[in-house]
Amino acid sequence: MVGDFMRDAREQLRMTQNELKEALNARLGRAYDKSRVSRWENGREAIPNDVACEIEALLQQRNAKAKVIALANQKGGVGKTTSALNLAACFRKSGHRTLLIDLDPQASATDWLLGQEGLQAHREGRSIYHCLLKDRPLNECIIPATDEIAGGTRPFDLVSSHIDLSEADGRREPGFEQALAEGIEELASSYDFIIIDAPPNLGLMTYMALVAADVVIVPVQTEPPDAMGVALLLTTIQKIQRRLNPRLRVGGILPTRYNNRQAVDREVLHHLIQYTAGRAAVLEPVPESNVYGNAAWNGAIASDVSSRSKAVAPYLRIAAAIATGKEPPLAELNLDWAETDNEGADKE
Missing domain, CATH: 3.40.50.300 (P-loop containing nucleotide triphosphate hydrolases)
Structure with missing residues (x-):
């Protein structure tokens, strides 16, 4: 995927650069910023393979x-x-x-x-x-x-x-x-x-x-x-x-x-x-x-x-x-939920 194609793909997705950045970070667990997306689109930086795959997946789902x-x-x-x-x-x-x-x-x-x-x-x-x-x-x-x-x-x-x-x-x-x-x-x-x-x-x-x-x-x-x-x-x-x-x-x-x-x-x-x-x-x-x-x-x-x-x-x-389309995470009785934000608060 080259810059021009990535820009066209983002426009097909009807997403701003900031929205695409947020989507990629959520899907890949990364911390990309908007300027990184801009550099990809302008051809100043190579587009990582995993980023290209995620954009392709988003495009396919649109259909x-x-x-x-x-x-x-x-x-x-x-x-x-x-x-x-x-x-x-x-x-x-x-x-x-x-x-x-x-x-x-x-x-x-x-x-x-x-x-x-x-x-x-x-x-x-x-x-x-x-x-x-x-x-x-x-x-x-x-x-x-x-x-x-x-x-x-x-x-x-x-x-x-x-x-x-x-x-x-x-x-x-x-x-x-x-x-x-x-x-x-x-x-x-x-x-x-x-x-x-x-x-x-x-x-x-x-x-x-x-x-x-x-x-x-x-x-x-x-x-x-x-x-x-x-x-x-x-x-x-x-x-x-x-x-x-x-x-x-x-x-x-x-x-x-x-x-x-x-x-x-x-x-x-x-x-x-x-x-x-x-x-x-x-x-x-x-x-x-x-x-x-x-x-x-x-x-x-x-x-x-x-x-x-x-x-x-x-x-x-x-x-x-x-x-x-993967199997969702299932309940297990040995899951440790002790370190939640509520720190084991009792129910009312």
Whole structure:
């Protein structure tokens, strides 16, 4: 790869030199600066082979349809929205065009990213409510990362939600569970990854997310009541696979707020690994850490602003595995999470 070709490739990717630098650093674990990218493009410095390979990989992915990933669990408070936001930020940080669809009427992801400005987006007719219940095309409901709403500081594009979306659960219309999938199909070539944050129930919106998805990841807090509910969700997923979406697969059970120093956490993790064997893999746990609360307090996403924190490393590794088609990191009971940013803080 020579400089001119690299410049053309970056323009095809619709990335600035700074964005390309960030993507390469995230994918290769390097610390390149913008001036290095400029020297490569101007032919003043040879382009390393691994850099050329990563750019080629990004170009190849542009020609494929987006992979749609749903985050679902019928129970609230399990880290579903946190996981959706952090995985989306990881994909975008590594150079992938990423869209997050907030399909939860509680609008937690929308509030996180837009704050009070989420209501403005809804009033402007740009929310998932308008797509599903007012027949507005999904691409017209997207709030770009650079949109002036809330300062345009989001790391990825967003389709926001609103409490009015709760009306959808009472809608009776033939094939309505396919509505989101139809909307996504029209813009699937515009993104590499589309993340769906499903509501905390097994209602119509969750079915809609599963019908639209290629992969479902199930966040589960490592507490006994949460682990017990996994069986019901896996059964629901199997029915969706059989009746409505044969391409859907389970990407894994994702333990969240895991504290290796707590015996109950270790026992729940052991139970999940044994109980789901043959049905779903249990992914590397996300450790409990103050880094998530601190980021949320500042309206930010932990994996975006604290990417070197050990607490967010599982999200980075899982996203990297999905993006490259490799097997994701799995849970092991001998993992040492004692050195997280939270230093073994107990659960509330």
